[in-house]
Amino acid sequence: MTSLLLIRNANVYSPEPVGVIDILIGGGKILAMGRDIAIAGQVHQTLNAEGMLVIPGLVDPLVHITGGGGEGGFHTRTRAMELTDASRFGVTTLVAALGTDAVSRSLEDLLAKAKGLTYDGLNVFCYTGSYAYPVVTLTGTITRDLMLIDQVIGIGEIAISDHRGSQLTVNELARVAAEARVGGMLSQKAGTVFVHVGDGRAGIAPLHHVAAQTDIPITQFYPTHMNRSQALLEQGFNFAKAGGVIDFTASTNQACLDSGEVAVVDAVMQALHAGVGIEHMSVSSDGHASLPIFNERGELTGLEMGRIASLYEAFCDLVAAKLPLTDAIKLVSTNAARNLKLSNKGYLGVGQDADLVLMSPDLAIDSVWSRGQALMRDGQPSRYGQFEMR
Structure with missing residues (x-):
């Protein structure tokens, strides 16, 4: 079963300003965007992004x-x-x-x-x-x-x-x-x-x-x-x-x-x-x-x-x-x-690849997702290369 991530209350730029909405991610894609997204069943993870920006x-x-x-x-x-x-x-x-x-x-x-x-x-x-x-x-x-x-x-x-x-x-x-x-x-x-x-x-x-x-x-x-x-x-x-x-x-x-x-x-x-x-x-x-x-x-x-x-x-x-x-x-x-005709990159929308950056209003990076995988969380890398120094 595909694990889901629900980002709530983010100030989203797609790059156009969308407003404060929720983003649902699953299977490496953006599955839904909107206010107060409701999901039947268990959500794998919910992240409260109130006061934060989300950009591509x-x-x-x-x-x-x-x-x-x-x-x-x-x-x-x-x-x-x-x-x-x-x-x-x-x-x-x-x-x-x-x-x-x-x-x-x-x-x-x-x-x-x-x-x-x-x-x-x-x-x-x-x-x-x-x-x-x-x-x-x-x-x-x-x-x-x-x-x-x-x-x-x-x-x-x-x-x-x-x-x-x-x-x-x-x-x-x-x-x-x-x-x-x-x-x-x-x-x-x-x-x-x-x-x-x-x-x-x-x-x-x-x-x-x-x-x-x-x-x-x-x-x-x-x-x-x-x-x-x-x-x-x-x-x-x-x-x-x-x-x-x-x-x-x-x-x-x-x-x-x-x-x-x-x-x-x-x-x-x-x-x-x-x-x-x-x-x-x-x-x-x-x-x-x-x-x-x-x-x-x-x-x-x-x-x-x-x-x-x-x-x-x-x-x-x-x-x-x-x-x-x-x-x-x-x-x-x-x-x-x-x-470069990378049609699933560069903007946020339903069906697009879940490549997102969560940042504070002063543009400090908090979290980064690529195809729905967390590469950064809480300001620190969550993944490293096989032989990369940590």
Whole structure:
């Protein structure tokens, strides 16, 4: 018999404000939402959430779950993530990617790690490929990976305008997008081309060139790191106004900000002021990536690691900056889920996956559920990975 959880008297944002209601969870799904839900028979557990907020689990469209980095040599490879790196900060769904290194980091390892984290309780999907072109895949082609591997929902993060990328041409980028588009259509997935945008002069011009010169729509691309510089941010405004979604990176450090990176809060506020709709933006953590610092000669001068926690921190910063709570939720959950066609994620409703975050009015996380499984309770992890330190 399916055990049930009844959350009573929660102030629910779906992300739209629903009001103070009850939520019934069972079998990993939301079974009912409403006032004074009555259940015949024994309820496994009732939780009084009076005075608390419930929002959808956070959706992170870019995490390097097997680690990243390596730009400074083998000793600079960042560590792989653990379950509580995400669960402590309300992230219930994430998309895994390779980066610069597709030699010592492999798609096989990425897929295995994704399956392990899914077993632990998270919802983990994958991009095939890496920074490089020709694209490395598991089955031989992008289309085959999308059709034959359940976890693969797109390709990424393929690099443009970056000295670490393959300097692919517009025609090569168009072929990548075409393969992803067909694979997405045939598998009923997004087939997204998740694009790492570096600080090169071209910015996102190659994406516009593909859209202008081929039949591939601009919405096939999902560019990230769009707050890398003021110039790139402003390019992103036009991309978003043309119908695309731009992604801002939450993980940063003072050196990146000093070199011209725009903080997420400032990037969002500038975009809104420029007339970009909230639905055309998202935020990712770039968790467990390296945060390399290069000098003008392209030489590495510093290195830190991205944190999944930065997605939740950006959410808190946006609310503190007076962005409506509904819009902040969309930026860290709903919009990425919609753009990646993860239809059961990113909002709360009957029949949706029971991915919820219970938090205090000051946004401190109390409890986290993923597919109805408690990952956090009373501010502490209730599940750990098999070999995770406690």
